[in-house]
Amino acid sequence: MKPQSGATSCLMLREGTIFERSTPERKGFQLSFPEVPRLTPTTFSRTEPAELPEVAELQVVRHFTRLSSWNYAIDLGTFPLGSCTMKYNPRINEEMAALAGFCDVHPELPPPFCQGSLRLIFQLERALAEIVGLDACTLQPAAGALGEFTGLTMVRAFHEKHGSHRKYVLVPESAHGTNPASCILAGYQAITIKVGPEGYMTTASVEDAISKYGRDIAALMTTNPNTLGVFEQNISHIAELLHGIGAQLIMDGANMNAILGIAKPGDMGVDVMQYNLHKTFSTPHGGGGPGAGPVACRSHLIPFLPNPRIVHKAGIYDVEYLPDSIGKVKGAFGNFGVMVRALTYIMNHGSQGLRTVSKNAVINANYLRAQLQKKYQLGTSTPHFHECVLSDSRQIQQNGTKTLQIAKALMDYGYHPPTVYFPLTVPGAMLIEPTETESLQELDQLAEAFLEIAARIENKEDTFENAPTKTFVGKVDEVGAARKLILSVDDRPR
Amino acid sequence: MPSLPLTPDEEKKAYQTIGVHSFDDLIATIPPKIRETAQFHLQFEPEYPDLSDGLSEHELRNFFSQIANCNKTAPEVLHFLGGGIYDNVIPAIVNQLTLRGEFLTCYTPYQPEISQGTLQAIFEFQTLMCRITGMPLSNASMYDGATATAEAVLMAQRLSSKNKNVLVSNNILVDYQNVIKTFLSGQPPSLFEVLYDAAGMLNREHLRKQLETHQPCALVVSFPNAFGSLEDLRSIKSELPSSCLLIVCVPDLSALSIFEPPGKLGADIVVGEAQQLGTPMVFGGPHVGFFTARKEYLRQLPGRIVGETTDARGNPCYTLTLSTREQHIRRDKATSNICTNQGLIALRTTIYLSFLGKRGFQTLGEINYSLFEYLRKSLAHRGIHQKFPKATHYREAVFEIPELENKFDRCLQKNIVPGIRLRDKYGPDFENSLLITVNPKHTAKQLDFLVESLTS
Amino acid sequence: MASVPGGLRYTKEHEWVLMEDNIATIGITDFAQESLGDVTYIQLPKEGEMISKNDPFGVVESVKAVSDLYSPVTGRVIEVNQPLLDAPELVNQDPYSDGWMVKVEVKDTSDAEDLMDPGSYKEYIEEKG
Incomplete structure (x- = not known):
């Protein structure tokens, strides 16, 4: 199969919005009315019913099935989206999460009635803490960004408990945009520090920041391996420098998929970290959520973890409230359904299996890099882990083709583009993360597509200005969308 | 016992292509001291005191069914x-359709050309939320009702250049009150309570006093409140100066099927939880928050927004729009640090409401x-x-x-x-x-x- | 090459200012609109508001970028280009005439004197390149 057998060579069916399928008085889902007198309210009663569509079951099924066919997905093909870890989502996870004994549980059930759910959270927290070499973990944050905020807020609570009111969080320039945004929300100013020429932080840059800001530094927040896919080799020394002024080392575990069983953040001097069950532990991305962003920490930060904590005493699982806790960051206990999937994944692999996951992810990324560097400039020559960064510098020189066009062209070959223009430290960056679930044959095909695009650029045959051309919709007018905002059916011009 | 594609022969082939001898060469940049202690042990007492090799699907089914059975649920309870x-x-089609791999295993729709399914579904979600709440503007969804309410408070503060104080009625759900507190814990104190009265409703006398003392930029109430009572939003709004926004967090979106929507009763931002419309309880999550507001607050809306436009062939299509508000571009000036919405759960809501009609x-x-x-x-x-x-x-x-x-x-x-x-x-x-x-x-x-x- | 008309003064943040007596007309340069791409939204202060030299007074957005507008002068906004708010593409089409943004009544008419003249600005953007 050639990769060109691309995205839109099959029958695709057009479809308006569900509102256009509506016909007055057509009956949809039927609820049975209980045997009680039917009443309607007399105060505040709604005068005009909400205009929901009126469609029958098959129309709904057809509508959403057609919509689904317009999506690219892991189940369809390779998804080399750097820093997002789009790996295959084993279906046993879905089956376990769909068990009625997990779904039909209200979080206000008294603990004796929900021992199963409490046990699952307790044991998953223990497993996640052990995997990263830290002492405890909370599963309350709904996603990575909320996890970052949770970690930062715990750090603030820790400092304040010790009478220290600090102002700054150091963030390397290669960081995810979420990191500085989370710092602001947590009441800190983010100070950007330079990344060294090899693609990782130097101790000198941290020493500089320390000499400038001293004990006003609350923490340093870094991703490791970082967003270039490079290991922060000075991490232990940097941790010592920070601890020397009472500051904390926060790790963004977005790239945990590279180091399961290969390196523990706890052994690097990390005090608190957040990671993503929807990346490393294979819970489905679902088109942007739901995720889960657990936070693990060292013992000195345990008192500040979000409430409630789940405890196991005398054979019974129960909830407990800590007096110094930062409070609640989300309703109830977090995204429990996501936790079931992640625990299934972890137990499906076992400790050896998880190490193999990272090992194969690193092998795959380097295998792909070895092929792509024939035609593309590497963003750094330092060894990569589970992802690699290319730059468009050669292609710009050859005929002015930029990363954005290369990304769009890949769609015509049947692939999701890599992450583009990130990290910011590499001009025209393409961040590529194949993950361990792709086979070498699939990587060969992906490389072939990349290299053919490069060859067409080199031979000045194409600049891919109009790509993609084979997708279900053509190039989308994003400027028009932003200038003339139509954000609901009712915004359309009449 | 995972199913990974790489065979031992392929592993050797990969090392040759890369130009290394072994896996250790690939991870040589990790200091040896860190590598030495990297192996972890997984304990799941009492069944699996050291889970090294992983379980088969059959073993997983047994283990998880047994844990699920430790919960007491209907029909037993x-x-x-x-x-x-x-x-x-929940209608059968909601589960069936959301399990389709094209919905389940797709990514945030940054590439509109290959994400039209997700984008159009979100556009329909936005339309449904607007029509139910009576507000003209909706985003693509939030984590849940509690975090949506906290984000609404932050948005009200951004809209107010001078006063950042916010009043919260203490008859909104306690969980929501607590999440708002945590979200605002990083800034100078700006949250103040309004007590409820003997009837369990927002205490008007105390409201007037708090309005005068704190000159707030917003008031948070719910409809119905945590005691199940419907507050008189229209008359509350009439108490507020024009500089104070009325934020309504609706613990119960289904109430708006028969009660007047807050959009018609003077609310400025209407947020809350949509879980019950198509999503099981699942011990508290994943659920889905909704976020709607008046049109003029568009630029300060948190989260993702989908807009309708056309493609190069002139056909209608959809794309994420106004993304300059978001963290990946705005970084520390973003309207919110949130990256995800609650895509799959918002899809459930859309399918459920479409079918319910x-x-x-x-x-x-x-x-x-x-x-x-x-x-x-x-x-x-x-x-x-x-x-x-x-x-x-x-x-x-x-x-x-x-x-x-x-x-x-x-x-x-x-x-x-x-x-x-x-x-x-x-x-x-x-x-x-x-x-x-x-x-x-x-x-x-x-x-x-x-x-x-x-x-x- | 981006155009740099004579008779204007320029900031490092790529605003231009035209001084006529005590009235300053402010906009963004051709170089700025080119780097931003298609402008989709512009936020400007209201008439009567005070703005200060080197402080942000508005925002200009394209699909992929957003940038604050920095005032080259201190004074009171006396006129805002209303048509521009409804048709932000004017900034792309004609940054120096139809794409002007605000007129400001300045107290100190020497406010703009320390800004770059057309020659220095040309050099400045060539360096940025």
């Missing part, structure tokens, strides 16, 4: 729980309302009364039950969870108070059984 999270009947949605509201009225009358008949009887209720209310502790335990022994005890959440005034909630799965007989159990 009959519950009357609510307080923001509600049981409901205009009439079905009204019927849903009427079922809850009628069940509650039936229960209220039956309890009153047996001498159990509401703590706050004057207000209009939709589907839940606080009942005063003498010797609640005993009655509650006796119910549990019969596998009935009669409601949520409010003492731990709202203080000693609620010693004998029980929040009882009905849902569309209940039958008249089950309500009779509850009344019997609480009164005998």
